Amino acid sequence: xxxxxxxxxxxxxxxxxxxxxxxxxxxxxxxxxxxxxxxxxxxxxxxxxxxxxxxxxxxxxxxxxxxxxxxxxxxxxxxxxxxxxxxxxxxxxxxxxxxxxxxxxxxxxxxxxxx
Amino acid sequence: xxxxxxxxxxxxxxxxxxxxxxxxxxxxxxxxxxxxxxxxxxxxxxxxxxxxxxxxxxxxxxxxxxxxxxxxxxxxxxxxxxxxxxxxxxxxxxxxxxxxxxxxxxxxxxxxxxx
Numbered sequence: 001x002x003x004x005x006x007x008x009x010x011x012x013x014x015x016x017x018x019x020x021x022x023x024x025x026x027x028x029x030x031x032x033x034x035x036x037x038x039x040x041x042x043x044x045x046x047x048x049x050x051x052x053x054x055x056x057x058x059x060x061x062x063x064x065x066x067x068x069x070x071x072x073x074x075x076x077x078x079x080x081x082x083x084x085x086x087x088x089x090x091x092x093x094x095x096x097x098x099x100x101x102x103x104x105x106x107x108x109x110x111x112x113x114x115x
Numbered sequence: 116x117x118x119x120x121x122x123x124x125x126x127x128x129x130x131x132x133x134x135x136x137x138x139x140x141x142x143x144x145x146x147x148x149x150x151x152x153x154x155x156x157x158x159x160x161x162x163x164x165x166x167x168x169x170x171x172x173x174x175x176x177x178x179x180x181x182x183x184x185x186x187x188x189x190x191x192x193x194x195x196x197x198x199x200x201x202x203x204x205x206x207x208x209x210x211x212x213x214x215x216x217x218x219x220x221x222x223x224x225x226x227x228x229x230x
Contacts, residue, residue, distance in 0.1 A: 004158070033217075042119070042204050042220025043159065056217065091158055095216070103149050103161030104218075 004107035006092050012113045013082055020078045021110045025094030032075050033104060034067055035091040036060065043091055049075060082114045118142045119207050121221035129229050134192040136224050138205030141186065145207035149218070150179060150190050153202045162203075163190070195228045202226070 005024040013019050025032050030051050035043035046065070048056040051072035061067075064082075069075040079086055089111050093104035120139045128134045138148075146167045151159035165172040165179045165188070172179050178191045192199055205221040 035218075040222060042206070042222050043218070044220070045217045048217065093158075103151070103164055104216075106151075106158030106160070108156065108158045 004092055004094050004105050006090075006107035006110050008110055009108065010111045010113075012115060015082060015084060015114055017082055018078065018080045019082060019112060020076055021090055021092075021112075023075045023077070023092030023094075023107060024073075025075070025092070026096075026105055027073075029094035029096050029105070030072065031095045031097065031104075032069055033093045033095075034075070034077050035093065035106075037089040037091060037109070038087075046077075046090075079112075082112075084114045087112055087114045116141070117221075118145075119205055119219050119221040121203075121205050121224050123224050124222070125225040125227070127227045127229060128195045130197055131194045134190075134195045134199065134226055134228070136190040136192075136203050136205075136226065138188045138190075138221055139186060140188075140207050142207070142209065142219075143186070144209045145219075147208040147216070148179070148181060148188050149206045149208070150177075151204040151206060151220075152199075153204060153223070159204055192226075195226075197228050197230050200226055200228045 007022045032049040034046040037043045047067050049069040064080045067077045089109040091109045093106045095104040149164040150162040152162045153159045163177045181188045202223045202225045204223045206218040208216045
């Protein structure tokens with residue numbers, strides 16, 4: 001297992017366009033998280049999946065954001081009608097039920113630039 | 116309002132000396148605290164954690180101290196090595212009840228270990 005994989009690594013898009021990011025968690029991990037990190041800040045929680053069920057969403061996740069995890073495996077995060085304020089690093093993390101509190105495994109992130 | 120604060124954006128230490136990174140929190144419901152290390156272009160990597168029922172946890176060169184009454188924790192690295200140069204994030208967790216160990220991060224402290 002190569003850890004948590006995120007694609008693409010970088011995405012440049014024009015304001016108003018839709019973008020989709022993909023996260024492939026560690027295969028035996030049933031918990032999956034999305035975080036967003038802007039310049040000079042720490043990561044901020046966006047949403048949480050346990051298997052295929054989206055159980056928590058942050059108020060940061062506006063109506064333009066949607067996340068899915070079909071079949072409880074990979075996950076996608078889509079941003080519709082992107083705005084310049086969406087420019088950030090989007091981080092995916094996964095963990096198992098046992099040891100869930102001992103820290104997740106993060107991917108390397110997708111850096112989004114909205115121009 | 117920032118619930119987890121790292122007031123030192125940067126810290127420089129000579130190789131072989133002790134590095135002390137500090138973190139303060141405001142939410143008394145936090146029950147687990149973690150430190151993550153982040154290199155450029157990579158996701159955060161779990162380093163060490165501590166439960167709120169303990170006041171110290173040690174792992175090799177890394178020790179985390181928790182002072183609940185002061186709502187303060189610190190990470191000690193002894194001896195510091197050039198490979199320790201990275202951004203260190205303090206994070207705190209409170210169990211949401213939905214099964215999510217959502218993390219709240221500080222802004223990070225950039226540690227530079229000078230050879």
